[in-house]
Amino acid sequence: xxxxxxxxxxxxxxxxxxxxxxxxxxxxxxxxxxxxxxxxxxxxxxxxxxxxxxxxxxxxxxxxxxxxxxxxxxxxxxxxxxxxxxxxxxxxxxxxxxxxxxxxxxxxxxxxxxxxxxxxxxxxxxxxxxxxxxxxxxxxxxxxxxxxxxxxxxxxxxxxxxxxxxxxxxxxxxxxxxxxxxxxxxxxxxxxxxxxxxxxxxxxxxxxxxxxxxxxxxxxxxxxxxxxxxxxxxxxxxxxxxxxxxxxxxxxxxxxxxxxxxxxxxxxxxxxxxxxxxxxxxxxxxxxxxxxxxxxx
Amino acid sequence: xxxxxxxxxxxxxxxxxxxxxxxxxxxxxxxxxxxxxxxxxxxxxxxxxxxxxxxxxxxxxxxxxxxxxxxxxxxxxxxxxxxxxxxxxxxxxxxxxxxxxxxxxxxxxxxxxxxxxxxxxxx
Numbered sequence: 001x002x003x004x005x006x007x008x009x010x011x012x013x014x015x016x017x018x019x020x021x022x023x024x025x026x027x028x029x030x031x032x033x034x035x036x037x038x039x040x041x042x043x044x045x046x047x048x049x050x051x052x053x054x055x056x057x058x059x060x061x062x063x064x065x066x067x068x069x070x071x072x073x074x075x076x077x078x079x080x081x082x083x084x085x086x087x088x089x090x091x092x093x094x095x096x097x098x099x100x101x102x103x104x105x106x107x108x109x110x111x112x113x114x115x116x117x118x119x120x121x122x123x124x125x126x127x128x129x130x131x132x133x134x135x136x137x138x139x140x141x142x143x144x145x146x147x148x149x150x151x152x153x154x155x156x157x158x159x160x161x162x163x164x165x166x167x168x169x170x171x172x173x174x175x176x177x178x179x180x181x182x183x184x185x186x187x188x189x190x191x192x193x194x195x196x197x198x199x200x201x202x203x204x205x206x207x208x209x210x211x212x213x214x215x216x217x218x219x220x221x222x223x224x225x226x227x228x229x230x231x232x233x234x235x236x237x238x239x240x241x242x243x244x245x246x247x248x249x250x251x252x253x254x255x256x257x258x259x260x261x262x263x264x265x266x267x268x269x270x271x272x273x274x275x276x277x278x279x280x281x282x283x284x285x286x287x288x289x290x291x292x293x294x295x296x297x
Numbered sequence: 298x299x300x301x302x303x304x305x306x307x308x309x310x311x312x313x314x315x316x317x318x319x320x321x322x323x324x325x326x327x328x329x330x331x332x333x334x335x336x337x338x339x340x341x342x343x344x345x346x347x348x349x350x351x352x353x354x355x356x357x358x359x360x361x362x363x364x365x366x367x368x369x370x371x372x373x374x375x376x377x378x379x380x381x382x383x384x385x386x387x388x389x390x391x392x393x394x395x396x397x398x399x400x401x402x403x404x405x406x407x408x409x410x411x412x413x414x415x416x417x418x419x420x
Binding site for chain 2: 134214221
């Protein structure tokens with residue numbers, strides 16, 4: 001497999017973290033247009049950790065996740081009581097605020113004769129931890145896939161637990177969940193923080209794959225895509241958003257013949273899909289049918 | 298999966314740095330065809346300023362505002378006449394700001410990212 005194909009597969013895996021982050025909020029009943037902000041927070045935090053402070057990548061990724069969870073929690077505090085469109089707009093505004101903060105962030109240090117660190121709109125070059133340790137593209141893909149598999153295993157465990165049932169209950173009917181004794185605001189805040197951490201982990205891995213990030217990487221376009229992944233792939237299972245990423249990037253790559261028009265073609269296809277299947281391809285009904293079919297065997 | 302876990306252990310272990318820090322001067326000139334550019338790249342080491350010849354260089358491009366949505370498949374650059382010089386023809390998808398990704402292999406290994414603005418010509 002050539003390096004470009006490996007890069008595409010790695011990007012599919014990386015954007016799956018963002019897709020799962022948006023999905024987690026969707027099943028809790030909230031639509032966020034702002035998960036790209038925490039993806040960006042993770043990318044910058046982990047990049048600063050390894051490239052400027054000389055930390056090993058696992059420590060930098062853990063720092064990125066903690067920061068992602070913390071910032072998401074802070075955004076969630078004033079916004080969590082908003083519902084529907086209002087919450088979506090609040091997350092979009094917060095994400096734009098973060099993007100502007102990235103543009104204002106100038107923090108550089110000279111390393112090996114080169115200035116390294118965030119330089120506002122000029123971006124952040126030299127996130128070389130993975131490169132300097134001689135990782136080949138297929139090895140980095142294997143690493144990202146393994147971490148993604150662990151995250152999916154976590155989702156599967158939560159889906160079978162009381163916590164998973166509570167999250168879905170809050171997503172379906174928060175008033176009814178409150179009647180059953182669920183602290184809706186607290187649970188949603190926890191979900192917001194977890195989704196922030198997950199997006200930040202994806203961002204940390206993305207920054208080290210790309211070696212370069214800039215504020216524009218984390219604008220509204222990425223937020224729309226991250227939300228679309230779950231809505232296309234389906235909300236019935238955590239595999240849904242991953243299917244969404246595969247369709248998104250797969251379609252984009254397979255429609256190269258349309259060149260600059262392929263986003264238009266892609267947008268049209270997504271619109272048709274959402275009209276035909278409003279809760280995505282792997283919606284709850286399909287997932288239940290698959291489960292029943294598997295259990296009767 | 299075993300291989301992936303072995304890699305995770307490798308990530309956790311402190312290892313020696315292998316990469317060489319390079320810089321590049323990139324000059325892309327438009328051709329008579331829209332969105333097609335002839336690029337000249339000069340590679341050099343950051344620390345010593347020594348020109349880097351004999352490397353395998355490929356050039357890709359990504360639109361920063363649409364990561365993954367608009368990118369071009371990397372093209373292989375050919376060695377130029379002068380030391381450290383490479384040339385390549387790239388074809389972008391649309392006008393706007395792009396991040397050129399220079400992937401260097403061979404005697405040295407590095408990835409260099411340079412910004413490039415593809416402006417629509419006056420007609």
